[in-house]
Amino acid sequence: GKYRVVSTKSMPGTRWINLLIEQDCRVEICTEKKTILSVEDIIALIGDKCDGVIGQLTEDWGETLFAALSKAGGKAFSNMAVGYNNVDVNAANKYGVAVGNTPGVLTETTAELAASLSLSAARRIVEADEFMRAGLYDGWLPHLFVGNLLKGQTVGVIGAGRIGSAYARMMVEGFKMNLIYYDLYQATRLEKFVTAYGAFLQANGEKPVTWKRAASMDEVLREADVISLHPILDKTTYHLINKERLATMKKEAILINCSRGPVIDEVALVEHLKQNPMFRVGLDVFEDEPYMKPGLAEMKNAIVVPHIASASKWTREGMATLAALNVLGKIKGYPVWGDPNRVEPFLNENAPPPA
Numbered sequence: 001g002k003y004r005v006v007s008t009k010s011m012p013g014t015r016w017i018n019l020l021i022e023q024d025c026r027v028e029i030c031t032e033k034k035t036i037l038s039v040e041d042i043i044a045l046i047g048d049k050c051d052g053v054i055g056q057l058t059e060d061w062g063e064t065l066f067a068a069l070s071k072a073g074g075k076a077f078s079n080m081a082v083g084y085n086n087v088d089v090n091a092a093n094k095y096g097v098a099v100g101n102t103p104g105v106l107t108e109t110t111a112e113l114a115a116s117l118s119l120s121a122a123r124r125i126v127e128a129d130e131f132m133r134a135g136l137y138d139g140w141l142p143h144l145f146v147g148n149l150l151k152g153q154t155v156g157v158i159g160a161g162r163i164g165s166a167y168a169r170m171m172v173e174g175f176k177m178n179l180i181y182y183d184l185y186q187a188t189r190l191e192k193f194v195t196a197y198g199a200f201l202q203a204n205g206e207k208p209v210t211w212k213r214a215a216s217m218d219e220v221l222r223e224a225d226v227i228s229l230h231p232i233l234d235k236t237t238y239h240l241i242n243k244e245r246l247a248t249m250k251k252e253a254i255l256i257n258c259s260r261g262p263v264i265d266e267v268a269l270v271e272h273l274k275q276n277p278m279f280r281v282g283l284d285v286f287e288d289e290p291y292m293k294p295g296l297a298e299m300k301n302a303i304v305v306p307h308i309a310s311a312s313k314w315t316r317e318g319m320a321t322l323a324a325l326n327v328l329g330k331i332k333g334y335p336v337w338g339d340p341n342r343v344e345p346f347l348n349e350n351a352p353p354p355a
């Protein structure tokens with residue numbers, strides 16, 4: 001192969017690697033056993049000649065790494081993730097390295113995990129499972145693991161982009177929940193869907209579902225019974241959910257986070273969970289991943305899973321393929337899905353179909 005492409009992790013499927021090999025690339029996959037690579041580890045991987053890198057969200061892609069990649073002749077970097085808060089895009093631009101991410105292929109998979117956590121929290125699935133395995137079940141009781149009925153309640157979505165909108169549709173259509181959402185942009189198609197579905201229900205003699213675009217995030221927090229967070233992580237969304245905002249939520253609300261950990265002040269959340277036993281959370285991400293803040297692991301009203309929202313076979317293979325295409329597109333000098341010089345929602349469902 002003429003080009004050297006490095007992947008900092010082994011990735012699912014074979015399509016991504018075949019695409020690169022077919023296009024004149026030699027692919028090197030890091031064999032280091034430890035999960036999180038340091039900047040030094042990655043500099044060693046980049047070496048003297050490297051045309052492109054596929055990296056992971058656990059890595060700190062800042063000034064140092066882009067300088068090293070540029071020095072090795074590298075022109076392309078793709079995160080194997082839709083989120084790119086671990087990437088300093090300005091630094092990449094400064095060193096002439098194109099940056100890609102992998103949106104689109106993980107929308108439904110991630111929304112399905114948020115929905116799973118919502119249902120699991122509402123019906124106390126994990127607590128009930130632990131109870132059963134501990135041999136504590138000694139017969140049906142009217143009060144045993146009573147949870148919340150979602151039908152007719154309100155689902156709140158903060159950040160109604162691709163993932164937030166897909167989640168909202170699942171909860172509205174699947175469980176007949178009303179929707180309230182907050183986003184800087186109007187989610188027109190989501191609104192149309194809820195309106196049409198409401199009309200369908202009404203035509204069948206059922207209570208229609210409703211939607212509302214909230215004027216502020218606080219309105220969502222006050223009014224919703226189940227709230228799912230889907231913003232990107234940046235300076236404006238760091239600790240979006242803090243002590244004060246938790247206090248405005250319903251005592252029996254459910255809070256779901258499949259975005260990025262630092263969107264929630266996790267110390268404040270642990271305290272809130274202690275003070276409000278009927279308040280429940282489902283968390284896929286944590287402030288200091290892979291660690292949890294003290295006390296969280298002991299809370300019965302928290303469900304915690306290890307950042308697996310995009311973990312379906314189809315999606316992970318799709319992410320690997322997109323990451324390879326991002327790098328390849330830049331190296332070979334053609335844009336595969338879009339402009340490879342920008343972090344771009346290549347598979348943006350709003351984009352016109354390819355000509």
Ligand code: GLV
Nearest residue numbers: 080081082083310
């Ligand atoms: C996963 O967290 C992603 O951003 O793809």
Ligand code: GLV
Nearest residue numbers: 139140141142144
């Ligand atoms: C519960 O199992 C019921 O039959 O109501």
